[in-house]
Amino acid sequence: MKRKAVALMTAALLAVNLLAACGGDSGETKGAETDAATEAVDVKSEETKGSETEANETTAAGETKGEAAASGETVKIGVVQLTEHPALDAAYDGFVEALKEAGYEEGKNLELDFNNAQGDVSNCETIANKLVNDKNDLILAIATPAAQAVAGKTTEIPILATAVTDFAEAGLVDSNDAPGTNVSGSSDMNPVEEQISLLQELLPDAKKIGIMYCSSEDNSILQADMAKEVCKAKNLEYEEYTVSDSTMIQSVTESMIGKVDAVYIPTDNLLAEAMATVTMITNENGLPCIVGEENMVKNGGLATYGLDYFALGKLAGNMAVDIIENGTDVSTMPVQYISAEDCSLAVNSKAATDLGVSLDGVMDRAEDLAE
Numbered sequence: 001m002k003r004k005a006v007a008l009m010t011a012a013l014l015a016v017n018l019l020a021a022c023g024g025d026s027g028e029t030k031g032a033e034t035d036a037a038t039e040a041v042d043v044k045s046e047e048t049k050g051s052e053t054e055a056n057e058t059t060a061a062g063e064t065k066g067e068a069a070a071s072g073e074t075v076k077i078g079v080v081q082l083t084e085h086p087a088l089d090a091a092y093d094g095f096v097e098a099l100k101e102a103g104y105e106e107g108k109n110l111e112l113d114f115n116n117a118q119g120d121v122s123n124c125e126t127i128a129n130k131l132v133n134d135k136n137d138l139i140l141a142i143a144t145p146a147a148q149a150v151a152g153k154t155t156e157i158p159i160l161a162t163a164v165t166d167f168a169e170a171g172l173v174d175s176n177d178a179p180g181t182n183v184s185g186s187s188d189m190n191p192v193e194e195q196i197s198l199l200q201e202l203l204p205d206a207k208k209i210g211i212m213y214c215s216s217e218d219n220s221i222l223q224a225d226m227a228k229e230v231c232k233a234k235n236l237e238y239e240e241y242t243v244s245d246s247t248m249i250q251s252v253t254e255s256m257i258g259k260v261d262a263v264y265i266p267t268d269n270l271l272a273e274a275m276a277t278v279t280m281i282t283n284e285n286g287l288p289c290i291v292g293e294e295n296m297v298k299n300g301g302l303a304t305y306g307l308d309y310f311a312l313g314k315l316a317g318n319m320a321v322d323i324i325e326n327g328t329d330v331s332t333m334p335v336q337y338i339s340a341e342d343c344s345l346a347v348n349s350k351a352a353t354d355l356g357v358s359l360d361g362v363m364d365r366a367e368d369l370a371e
Contacts, residue, residue: 098317
């Protein structure tokens with residue numbers, strides 16, 4: 001096409017020169033110049049259009065995986081995490097890892113605005129307002145109160161939550177299978193029955209169980225209710241011990257001594273953060289704690305049959321990639337779970353020694369998290 005354009009322009013110039021040599025009228029000369037120039041422009045326009053079409057076809061063919069990543073567009077994701085403790089931190093790390101595996105990295109094509117509410121629900125509300133006003137492409141909420149805060153601020157921005165036990169019970173979705181709202185994510189629903197069975201296996205003489213949890217966390221209330229039902233089914237007595245803030249933890253823990261044979265603590269954010277305080281009292285007084293997740297075992301709990309929060313965060317991260325790359329409607333995305341078969345047994349041999357509990361029957365299938 002370039003050659004044709006050059007040829008036409010050359011022909012136009014020759015025509016002008018011939019007309020001038022023959023004394024042609026200046027109006028005719030101008031007309032010839034205009035016609036030749038117009039044809040040349042038309043040819044150039046066709047050439048440009050063809051090039052743009054080829055370029056568009058090439059771009060469309062290339063956008064098969066990591067579309068936004070490949071195009072260089074920056075994805076903005078706002079994050080609100082209820083508090084800082086190892087399980088929630090691991091969930092965030094898993095989320096970021098899933099994005100990285102899909103080609104999204106901070107400083108390249110990903111902007112992450114991470115905010116920690118320091119365990120204060122009012123901070124969650126403030127952060128939620130900020131994230132919505134900043135017009136993020138997607139919001140990640142870590143733990144139930146954080147998710148509830150963000151969900152109350154927007155029905156437009158897709159929200160993914162993780163470390164939420166029951167999305168429907170928390171009022172975040174219409175149902176866990178078909179959310180019907182702008183919220184979905186990955187649930188940390190615990191294998192409560194398996195955990196109580198583990199308590200019986202390790203502590204066969206235990207008859208009365210203290211169920212300790214935070215009364216202001218919906219996820220903890222749900223798990224405590226499940227634990228009560230399991231205890232009834234297994235002919236175990238139980239007593240509830242609740243706290244609403246960190247100032248109550250020591251006194252409530254001390255009140256259990258001599259009244260129960262073992263303690264069950266679910267995946268409770270407040271108690272997970274203060275687990276070292278709880279076990280400092282219980283272990284010194286021969287009171288074993290079966291807990292909801294591995295990091296609580298690291299901080300003195302006797303054992304758990306629990307979730308991998310890094311894997312839980314990755315589930316939510318993979319959902320984020322689906323939304324970013326495929327435009328999937330979050331309201332149609334079922335809540336994701338880690339199956340009981342994928343949970344792992346973790347023990348603390350130091351705590352067992354302090355408590356005088358034998359782990360011989362489980363050590364061949366358990367990970368020892370004693371430090």
